[in-house]
Amino acid sequence: HSGDSACVIPPVSIPQKHIETICEYTRKIAIELNVIGLMNMQYAIANGTVYVLEANPRASRTVPLVSKVCGISMARLATQLMLGKKIADLGLEHKKIPHFGVKEAVFPFNMFHTVDPLLGPEMRSTGEVLGLADSYGLAFFKAQDATQQPLPSEGTVLITVADTDKKSVVDVAREFNNLGFKILATEGTHRLLANNGIETEHILKMHEGRPNIVDAIKNGEIQLVINTPAGKLSKYDDSYIRKAAINYKVPYITTTAAATAAANGIAARRDGEAAVRSLQSYQGRIL
Incomplete structure (x- = not known):
């Protein structure tokens, strides 16, 4: 079960090309499902191919930990989106995480x-x-x-x-x-x-x-x-x-x-x- 797994941010064993694929798939699925707020994705990588296991339009219990590592209050941002704000209004940008x-x-x-x-x-x-x-x-x-x-x-x-x-x-x-x-x-x-x-x-x-x-x-x-x-x-x-x-x-x-x-x-x-x-x-x- 994914809830029993250990994980690390930033990833240490996933090639950049797979990270880019994961980002692309996540964006496309979120848009197609019209998700507003948080979405929990589960992927598997086997023999050089990225597979989608699950797409859940909800938060997971790991969200607070990811928020702490990345310095982003994800629950707060998701609430603002559900109340009508746009992602473009939140001033989000890609940042390098200097710790693990x-x-x-x-x-x-x-x-x-x-x-x-x-x-x-x-x-x-x-x-x-x-x-x-x-x-x-x-x-x-x-x-x-x-x-x-x-x-x-x-x-x-x-x-x-x-x-x-x-x-x-x-x-x-x-x-x-x-x-x-x-x-x-x-x-x-x-x-x-x-x-x-x-x-x-x-x-x-x-x-x-x-x-x-x-x-x-x-x-x-x-x-x-x-x-x-x-x-x-x-x-x-x-x-x-x-x-x-x-x-x-x-x-x-x-x-x-x-x-x-x-x-x-x-x-x-x-x-x-x-x-x-x-x-x-x-x-x-x-x-």
């Missing part, structure tokens, strides 16, 4: 230790937080901190991923290795990383014997879990890894994209203090 804002969803899984925290089409988040910083990595780090899932600055990271994520996890593991983290990996991931010159220590899955992943989590030997789900067709259920992480308050990550962002965040946090600044000081630099 990361929105992260907040989940209630810490209160439901037996529930697998995998996401799907039903929204599970119960709130949102915002991290602001001069770099994307530090903004991501601050957002995770706000969700009460703070990223560790050192220690041991467990990496165990599904076969479909094996290719992308190599760069993730290399980043954590460069940051000085000790890496524990299950057999398939351990073999893959060793073949790519990344030093890891093999750890057993629960059905393979002891001491295993759950033992290590329980004993405080793991500070971060990176586990992409094997899926329902897998011979063995791997939800016990994510449940153990929740039960023992170890931050966990279930996608390689988030793992990459986490590595960037930890690196950025090491480079500088996550200083507290007023929202107005960020907005005052938007030109």
